[in-house]
Amino acid sequence: MSAKAADIKIAAKGLEKRYRSARGGEQIALTGVELAVPAGEFVCLVGPSGCGKTTLIKLMGGFETPTDGVLTIDGRPVTKPDPDHIMIFQDYGLFPWRTVLGNVLFGLEARGVPIDEARARAQEALQLVGLCAAAYKHPHEISGGMKQRVAIARALAVEPSVLFMDEPFAALDAFTRMRLQDELLGLWQAKGSTIVFVTHDLDEAIALGQRVVLMAANPGRIQRIIEIDMPHPRERTDSAFAAYRHELFAEFHLLHEE
Template identity: 50%
Template structure:
């Protein structure tokens, strides 16, 4: 589904200040797979996601989606950002409908589909609110609905729950798995929380920083559908978390921080 082939990215701030954010990253993700990218801050994990999204061009290497090289953003890959990136001048409903209307979907159909999605993220009572009137968790649910609206095959999630408090965060993790279980889209999920990565993913990709490289890949062999309450007691879940956490600490210590 997604093939990342030898991707490197160098940022040239000035002639004498070059920064190698990603160095020769190769990874393939199967259809319907939920893969988390985990790493210390500054390891280029978000940059990697932006390259798959087509928002940022790699300095070397390429990304194939369904065997077609990525040349720019497209509705087959839907991003969800930590900053929500909602349109402040549009209402909740307006935000969700935007992509559909721009894509030429008739208004009645766009309206029906948007309302359906807002019901799914439990926000139908808020369709006429402006983003500034919502809490962080609600904003992120709107952003997810906005992305799901144009039916991407792949979700690119860039620390989507990073700006939320712990309680809201676990709530949204449950929501996400619940939504994902319905049609099992391919998901690339960037996070720096080990527990979040293990709870959500089929595979966890651990990256090291400066330059960003894949350090190790863990297969998470836990049954689905997953329930948080059960998993927390599950010995295998705990083992994964401890093992990855340990490696994460080693990686983070090597990093210049």
């Protein structure tokens, strides 16, 4: 996706992350990452285990700091987590003692939003994900798919400009996963947030992403970026979808042969 420099939301230049091993050596988790994500783009990161997908998204979210290179959001260096850039993990991160509504209210309360406004925004977010009827249930009373929707509603309620999602649907059954993919697309189209989405699932990446960033391991790096030139929603039985699937699978075979 081409974009003017002024439209770039997230920019990585020469990004590198190294870790010290227990024996005093170094492990290179990421090297030479060059990536520009325009504002409002939905981009998916895919690749084999050990390719640095999660490391890269943690760097973007401010949970890790780069060893070398430059990483900026809105032109400012990323140095720590930002309440305008929300991370959604696979494990939901819900407070078991709070209701569904209480969980969604949490981020708004932390920001000091007046209670009437906070409740209105929380209810709107629950309506967007279809959970108004479950507002007063606790996490142990709802399904895994519903818990993930609560996590998404909690993020949407604070109206972030960026959503980072690290394999958020990996633990869900196939039917629930596909339904939540469709819901996420609808929310993205309605809100216009920039989304960076990590997945192991090639079909999921093709269904969601405007671009798919294919990463390779040893050391972690960007191997190729593929633009998915299909309108949303995408039909998985479409010949164009199958062609992208074939292209990505072929790239994966080449990675495993290295």
